Structure formats: C-alpha cells, structure tokens
Amino acid sequence: MANNFLRRVDLIFDQDCNFKDVLKSTYQRSNDDIINELLESGLKGRGGAGFPTALKWKFTSEQADVEKYIVCNADEGEPGTFKDREILFKVPLKVFGGMAICAKVINAKEGFLYLRGEYRFLLPELEKQLAQFQSILDELKIDFHIKIIMGSGAYICGEESALFESMEGGRGEPRNKPPYPTVSGFRKKPTVINNVETLVYSFMIFRYGAHKFKELGTADSRGSKVFSVSGDTPKPGIYELELGMTVEQFVEEFGDGDTKAVQVGGASGFCVPRKRFKDTIIGFEGVPTGGSMMLFNSSRSMYNVLHNYLEFFEEESCGQCTPCRVGCQQLKLGIEAVKRGERHATYLEQLQKLAQTMKITAKCGLGQSVANSFFSIVENFKEEMIY
Amino acid sequence: MTETKELVKRLADKHGRSRESLIPILQGVVQEERFISSETMTEIARELDISAATVYGTATFYSFLDTQPRGKYVIRVCKTISCSMKGKHLIMQELEDLLKIKVGETTPNKKFSLLETNCLGWCHKGPAMLVNDEAYTELTPEKVREIINEYMNK
Numbered sequence: 001m002a003n004n005f006l007r008r009v010d011l012i013f014d015q016d017c018n019f020k021d022v023l024k025s026t027y028q029r030s031n032d033d034i035i036n037e038l039l040e041s042g043l044k045g046r047g048g049a050g051f052p053t054a055l056k057w058k059f060t061s062e063q064a065d066v067e068k069y070i071v072c073n074a075d076e077g078e079p080g081t082f083k084d085r086e087i088l089f090k091v092p093l094k095v096f097g098g099m100a101i102c103a104k105v106i107n108a109k110e111g112f113l114y115l116r117g118e119y120r121f122l123l124p125e126l127e128k129q130l131a132q133f134q135s136i137l138d139e140l141k142i143d144f145h146i147k148i149i150m151g152s153g154a155y156i157c158g159e160e161s162a163l164f165e166s167m168e169g170g171r172g173e174p175r176n177k178p179p180y181p182t183v184s185g186f187r188k189k190p191t192v193i194n195n196v197e198t199l200v201y202s203f204m205i206f207r208y209g210a211h212k213f214k215e216l217g218t219a220d221s222r223g224s225k226v227f228s229v230s231g232d233t234p235k236p237g238i239y240e241l242e243l244g245m246t247v248e249q250f251v252e253e254f255g256d257g258d259t260k261a262v263q264v265g266g267a268s269g270f271c272v273p274r275k276r277f278k279d280t281i282i283g284f285e286g287v288p289t290g291g292s293m294m295l296f297n298s299s300r301s302m303y304n305v306l307h308n309y310l311e312f313f314e315e316e317s318c319g320q321c322t323p324c325r326v327g328c329q330q331l332k333l334g335i336e337a338v339k340r341g342e343r344h345a346t347y348l349e350q351l352q353k354l355a356q357t358m359k360i361t362a363k364c365g366l367g368q369s370v371a372n373s374f375f376s377i378v379e380n381f382k383e384e385m386i387y
Numbered sequence: 388m389t390e391t392k393e394l395v396k397r398l399a400d401k402h403g404r405s406r407e408s409l410i411p412i413l414q415g416v417v418q419e420e421r422f423i424s425s426e427t428m429t430e431i432a433r434e435l436d437i438s439a440a441t442v443y444g445t446a447t448f449y450s451f452l453d454t455q456p457r458g459k460y461v462i463r464v465c466k467t468i469s470c471s472m473k474g475k476h477l478i479m480q481e482l483e484d485l486l487k488i489k490v491g492e493t494t495p496n497k498k499f500s501l502l503e504t505n506c507l508g509w510c511h512k513g514p515a516m517l518v519n520d521e522a523y524t525e526l527t528p529e530k531v532r533e534i535i536n537e538y539m540n541k
Contacts, residue, residue: 079467082508117414117451118507120520150414153451155505169409171448229511230469236511267468294469294510308468312505318448 007242009216009224011204012087012094012197019093020136023100026206027142031061031105038202041210042222047073047158047195048265048290049365053202056192059182060106063190070102071186071193072113075163077155078266079312080292083226084196085119086238091200092129096146098199100137101206102192103144111146112186114163117153155316159364160185160193162318173320174364197226197291217243221283225291231263232256232297246286248277250293258297261380266292267309268369271302271376302381303339307332309373317366324367327358331374335385345386348378394419395430404435409445413452421457421500428454450504458493460538463504463517470513478514479503481528485535499538 026034038054045051060068072095076084088095099111115122130146137144149167151157157166161175164186185191194202201223205213213223221243230236233254251259262272264287272280272287280286282293296305310332319325334351337343355371362368378385394416402411412431416423423446432439446452453461464470464479483489486499493500509515512524523534 076508077506079506080469080510081506082510085508116508117449118504118517118522121522150411152410152414152449153504154449166410167407169406169445171444173448230513231472231510238511292510300472304471305468308466308471312467316505 007216007224009240009242011208011213011224012200012226012240013090014204015091017094017204017207019097020140022203022207023097023136023142024140026101027104027140034101034105034206035061037210038205041205041213042217043198043201043205043213044222044284045195046197046201046225046290048078048268048288050284050288053194053198056182056194057102057105059180060190060192063183065190067187067189068106068108069186069189069191070099070106070108070111071163071167071191072099072111072196072199073158073160073163073193074119074196075114075116075151075158076119076196077116077158077316078268078290078292079309080228080230080263080266080294081290082228082230083238083291085122087196087200087226088115088119088122088126092126093133094200094203095196096130096133098194098201098203099146100133100142100144101202102194102199104142106190106192108192109143109145111144112167113146113148114151114157114167115148116151116157120150123148123150154318155312156318156364156366159366162364163193164191171318173318174366176363195290218281218283218285220285221281225289227289227293228291229254229293229295231293231295232259232300233295243283245282246278247272247280247282250282251277251295254293255295256297258299259295260298260300261296261302263292263294263296263305263373265289265372266294267312267373268366270372271305271380273380276380302377302384303335306373306377306385307335310335310370313366313370321361321363321367323358323361324363324370327354327362327367328370330354331370335378338386345382348382348385352378391424391427391430395427395434399431399434406435406437409435409437409442410449410452413442413446413449417452421459421461422453422455424454424456456493456497458498458500460498460518461500461502463502463507465505465507465509465513465515466503467506467510469510470507470515473513475514477528478516478526478531481531482535485532499535 043053157172162172166172181191270287314328355374359371398412398415402408428442432442514526515524
C-alpha cells in the first residue's frame with residue numbers, strides 16, 4: 001500500500017478467537033478490574049456519539065436497582081452505514097460476548113438486541129448463533145439471556161430513548177434527557193445501550209488487553225474502526241482502519257482521482273470539501289463518524305446530495321417536536337425555491353439560521369444534526385445551491 | 388370466531404398480551420396479511436386490553452407496518468443517495484414497466500406492491516431493493532427482470 005499511514009487492522013473480523021476462553025477468563029475477573037481495563041483502552045462508542053464505553057458500564061453498575069439491562073443497538077439506519085450488518089453476519093458470537101461481559105459488570109440477567117426491520121433476513125442465522133451462545137453460557141453456568149427484538153423501518157429508533165420506546169411497544173419518539181439510560185432506560189430501569197461494533201471491540205479488548213487497542217489511533221480517538229465506504233469509489237465496501245487518518249489519506253486510498261467531497265458520518269454528519277481534505281482528521285478531534293464514508297466526484301451535484309438528505313430527514317423525523325418536524329420540511333422547500341429562482345440567494349442565510357435554531361432547540365440528535373450536513377454543504381458549495 | 392380474531396389470538400398466544408407484545412403482534416399480522424386493517428387494530432386492542440388509539444398510534448409510526456392493503460410481494464426500492472447515484476431511477480423505471488404500476492401502487496391481481504424506502508444498508512452494492520424480507524443488490528434492469536419473473540411464477 002502506497003499510503004503507509006492507512007493501516008488495515010483485523011480485530012473485528014478475526015475468526016481465530018476462542019470465544020469460550022475469553023468469556024471464561026473475563027468472568028473470573030472483578031468488575032472493577034474489567035471497568036479499569038476498558039477505561040484504560042480509551043474505547044468510545046462506535047455508533048457515532050462517542051461516549052466512553054467504560055463510563056456507561058460504570059454508571060449503570062453503580063445503580064442500586066435489581067433489574068438492569070444491556071441492549072445492543074443494531075438499528076443501523078444512517079445513510080452510508082452498513083458495517084453492523086456485516087458484523088452481525090460474520091461474528092455474531094463476539095457481539096453476544098460483549099453483551100455477556102457487560103451483563104456481568106452491571107449485574108443484568110437479560111439482554112436485548114434490537115435489529116432493524118431491513119435486516120430481518122439475518123434473523124434465522126442469528127437465532128441459530130444465539131442458541132449456540134446460550135449453550136456455552138449454560139456450560140459456564142452463567143445466568144444471562146439475550147432476546148432479539150425486531151424493528152419495523154424507522155431511522156429514529158436508532159436514537160437510544162426512541163429505541164426503548166419502540167421496545168416497550170410504543171411510537172419511536174425520543175424521551176427528554178436527562179435522565180440518561182444509565183439511570184432510566186428500558187422499562188425505566190438502568191440500561192447500558194451500546195452499538196454492535198462497540199460491543200465487539202469491548203470483547204476484543206478482553207481478548208487482547210487494552211494495550212493492543214491503545215497502541216492504535218490517537219489520543220482522542222483510540223483504536224481502530226470499521227468504515228463503510230460507498231459512493232464514487234473503485235472499491236466500495238467495509239474496511240477496518242486505524243483511527244487518526246486525514247480525509248486526504250482516506251481519499252488517496254479510496255477516491256477515484258476526481259473526488260470533490262467526502263460526506264463523513266452520513267446524512268447527519270459533515271461534508272468535507274476538497275480544500276479541507278488535508279487538515280481534517282477523521283475521528284473525535286476532527287469529523288466524527290459512525291463509519292459512514294460517502295465519496296462524491298466532480299460529476300455529482302451537491303444540491304442533489306443535500307436535497308436527498310433533507311428528504312430523508314423530513315420522512316424520518318418522528319414529528320414530536322416542532323423545530324424538527326417543520327424545520328426539515330422548510331429547509332427542503334427553501335433550497336428548492338432558491339434553486340428555482342423564486343427566492344434570492346440570500347435566502348440561504350435565513351435557512352442557515354433555521355438550521356442553527358434546530359441545532360439548539362430540537363429534542364433529539366436527529367433534529368440537532370440536520371444542521372451539520374446543511375451548513376457544511378451550503379457553505380462549501382453555495383454556487384451549486386443557486387445555479 | 389372470525390379469521391381476524393383467530394389470527395390475533397394466535398399471535399397474542401405466541402408473543403404475550405403485554406404492551407411490549409404489541410409490535411411483535413403487528414409485525415406478525417403484516418407477515419401474514421401484508422397489512423393491518425382497522426378491524427385488526429380494534430381486535431388487537433381488545434385482545435391486549437389497550438385503547439384502539441394506542442394500537443393505531445404505534446402501527447402508523449413504522450414504515451414497515453403497512454396500514455393499507457399491499458400485494459403478496461412488497462417491493463421496496465432504496466432511494467437514499469448511494470443507491471440513487473448508482474442508477475436507482477433505471478431500476479424503478481424497469482419495475483414500473485414490468486408491473487405496469489407506479490410507485491405506491493399495487494397490481495390489480497394483488498401480487499405486487501411497489502414502494503420506495505430509505506437507506507437499506509447496502510450502499511456499497513447499490514442499487515438495492517427488498518422483496519418482502521429478501522434483499523437484492525447490485526441491480527441492473529436485466530437482473531430486475533429475472534427477479535420479478537421468478538416472483539411472477541411463484
């Protein structure tokens with residue numbers, strides 16, 4: 001590989017892993033010891049928000065409630081993200097294993113995996129793997145059970161509190177925070193909710209030790225990450241890469257020679273234009289991502305890209321709070337009006353104010369993050385919005 | 388007992404009668420009948436002892452819980468950006484020509500419904516679509532013709 005910084009890693013999909021041994025040895029350790037190792041690794045949530053995993057586990061473990069839960073968030077809906085599907089397809093035992101270790105730490109007897117409706121075809125094989133997992137737990141005399149719950153086509157259910165509402169049989173409408181899930185989650189009980197990838201990394205940290213994970217990445221973004229690469233690239237697919245690369249390094253590897261922009265983090269993420277490739281780091285110190293990396297070459301209209309995202313948000317907004325319900329519609333109608341020449345180009349500034357208002361006032365991450373792609377696309381590709 | 392009553396009772400026996408059983412029951416209805424009628428919603432409300440408005444509220448929130456009649460095979464074509472860039476409109480055109488219906492419609496023989504959907508998670512292999520639960524990727528108009536032919540003969 002010409003680009004020597006872009007290091008391919010093989011932690012997640014490594015098949016050479018004695019599942020039972022890792023589980024057994026980890027279960028022999030004290031909870032404090034487990035939390036400290038995870039803390040030491042620097043692992044942050046891989047779903048996009050990046051909360052330190054060890055702290056989630058620790059806060060939940062400190063709650064006095066008898067009933068607590070571990071939930072695996074497999075409601076992967078961010079445009080351009082498909083890594084969780086691949087992980088669940090290839091290494092489901094490691095996901096279950098991560099849940100089992102968390103269950104020990106927080107003292108949970110029940111775990112749930114919330115799988116998006118679009119991935120129902122994975123269910124028969126997952127159930128089979130789950131049965132194998134349960135028999136291993138029986139052998140080790142571990143009292144913990146996992147149930148798979150199916151979603152039904154709603155992006156917003158990837159938001160943790162909306163996911164709990166959905167699991168409880170309601171509309172997937174996010175709750176007010178605080179309280180956070182570590183205090184009041186599923187059934188209003190303390191709950192750890194982790195992304196699929198986060199749980200696998202947790203499991204692998206207990207296999208290899210925190211040091212191996214910590215060797216990779218940067219101070220703010222430790223370890224490696226599974227990236228979903230799509231768009232104008234000769235090699236779309238799933239790649240596990242060390243964190244800390246710049247967009248330029250990424251484009252050197254995955255671009256088609258004519259990349260004009262990279263959307264990092266999906267529709268709710270940020271658009272990085274060519275002039276910023278060099279100084280933008282992919283990670284928590286630069287542009288964070290749940291793994292979605294979409295490349296656009298110079299043949300693409302960024303107006304169409306933004307319009308597609310806004311249409312997505314308009315449909316997927318749960319409609320509960322006004323800034324998001326009305327804001328998404330108005331942003332879409334607004335850029336359409338500018339494009340048709342019915343509104344002057346300065347109207348874009350008003351729309352940016354609206355996006356900013358949504359960032360401050362929307363109830364959950366969906367409405368708050370619309371501004372990310374809106375600002376980064378409108379600011380960097382203004383001409384394409386107007387002409 | 389009517390057919391609806393029987394179906395709802397059978398699903399409630401399987402999934403339970405708590406509020407948490409609601410979505411699995413609704414999903415079960417869709418699996419069997421492809422949509423949830425208002426009669427079925429009322430019956431579920433009675434069986435679970437919750438209000439019909441609650442059932443309606445939950446059912447209408449989720450895009451895969453159809454509340455209007457659909458065909459035996461529901462086709463959902465991904466319209467999100469990566470698939471759109473890889474020629475999703477050609478796939479849609481082909482499907483409309485083959486089935487002689489527009490997006491949102493169901494064929495007169497109730498065999499196919501044609502819908503659009505948001506990101507299916509196959510961005511690296513677009514364009515993609517679902518036929519009921521089955522995913523089809525890297526579609527071309529020819530491939531679509533083969534797939535639909537197969538379903539037509541089922």
